[in-house]
C-alpha cells in the first residue's frame with residue numbers, strides 16, 4: 024500500500040494517496056483535492072505539478088541526467104542518428120534494421136509539399152518570420168491531407184504511423200521554404216537521395232546553378248543538433264501540445280501549437296537571443312564583465328543560462344559546447360562570439376549570484392554558435408529547434424491520445440478581480 028500524505032487546515036485533516044515513478048520521483052495524488060477539501064493547489068508556472076504520467080523522457084535536474092526511453096542522451100549522441108532517436112522516442116524501442124529502413128524511407132517519400140501549399144507562401148509579406156510561417160503551414164497541412172487530421176481520435180491513431188514520418192519530413196521542407204520566402208528566393212525541391220540533414224541544407228542553400236554540398240562535419244553536426252533537441256519532457260511547447268491534444272485535436276493542430284509555444288525567448292527563442300546578446304556584447308567592446316554585472320542587477324538576462332529543471336548542468340549543453348569547438352576547428356573558422364561565450368560561462372560559474380541560483384549554461388548557450396558556424400541564419404535558429412523537437416511533440420501527442428478515458432486539460436485559477444458590480448451606462452462613467 025502506498026504512503027499517505029496528510030493535509031491539515033485548521034482542525035480538519037485529509038489523506039491523499041502518494042505514488043512513485045519508475046525513477047523514484049514522488050508524487051501526491053491531488054486529483055480529489057478540490058472535491059474533498061474545497062481548496063485548489065496554486066502553483067504558478069507549474070514548478071511542482073506533475074501534469075501527466077509519461078514513459079518518454081526522464082530528467083534528473085540535480086544530477087544533469089537526460090534519458091529517452093531509458094537510454095542516456097550521451098549514448099544516443101555518440102551512437103545513434105536523429106531519425107533513429109526519433110523512432111525510439113516515438114515508438115519506445117530502438118528500431119531494428121528493417122524498422123529503421125522503413126521509417127527512413129517513409130520520411131524520404133514524404134519530402135515534397137503539395138503544390139497547393141506552395142501558393143500559401145505568396146500570402147506572407149517579405150521578411151515574415153519563419154516561425155510564424157511554420158506554425159501556420161503545419162496546421163494547414165491538415166487541410167491538404169484531411170484523412171490524417173480528422174479530430175476523430177480513433178481514426179487519427181489508426182493513421183498515426185503514416186502521419187508521424189510525414190510530419191518529420193514535411194517540417195524540414197516547410198522550414199527551408201519559409202527561409203527562402205523570407206529571403207525572397209525561389210524554392211529548391213528536395214532530393215530524395217540525400218540524408219535528412221543534408222537534404223535540409225540543400226533546400227536551404229542550393230541555387231538553380233549550384234547544388235549545395237554539405238561536408239560530413241556539417242551534416243553530422245546538424246544531425247547531432249537535431250538529436251539533442253528531440254525531446255525534453257514537459258517543457259512549455261510539449262505541454263502545449265499535450266494541452267491542445269487533450270481536447271481531442273489532431274496531430275497537426277497540436278504540434279503547430281507547439282511551434283508557437285516554442286517561439287518565445289524564454290524557450291526555443293533563447294538560441295536566437297543568445298547570439299543577439301553575444302553580438303551586442305562584442306559590439307560594445309565588453310569582454311562580458313559589464314554584462315554579467317548588469318545581469319546581477321537584473322538589468323539584463325544572461326540568455327542561455329538557467330533552467331527550470333537542470334540545477335547542476337544541462338547534459339545537452341555539455342555535448343554541444345564540445346561539438347561547437349570541434350566544428351569550428353574542423354571548418355578552420357574563428358568566431359569571436361565563442362571567446363565571449365566562454366568568458367561569460369567562466370565568469371558566471373565563478374560568481375556567487377549564479378552559483379547560489381544554480382544557473383548553468385543550457386542547450387541554447389552554444390547551439391547558436393554551432394548553427395552560425397554551419398551557416399544557418401539567426402532567424403532560423405528557433406526553426407531548427409522546432410525541426411529537432413518534432414519527434415518529442417509527436418510522441419507526446421501519441422501518448423496522450425492513447426490514454427483511455429483521458430480528461431481534457433483544464434486548470435483552475437484564483438480569481439483576484441473585482442467582485443460583482445452593477446453595470447454603469449456610458450454617460451455615468
Ligand code: CMC
Pocket residue numbers: 068255258288289290291293318319323324325326327328329330331332380382385386387
Ligand atoms: N540570467 C540572470 N538571472 C537569472 C537567469 C538568467 N539567465 N535565469 C534565472 N535568473 C535568476 C532570476 O532572476 C531569479 O533570481 P531571484 O531569485 O533573485 O529572483 C532566479 O535566477 C530564479 O529564476 P527564475 O526566473 O525563477 O527561474 P525559472 O525556472 O522560472 O526560469 C528560465 C527558467 C530558463 C526561463 C530562466 O533561467 C531564463 O530566463 N533563462 C534565460 C533564457 C533561456 O536561456 N531559456 C532557455 C531554456 S533551455 C531551452 C528550453 O528547454 O526551452
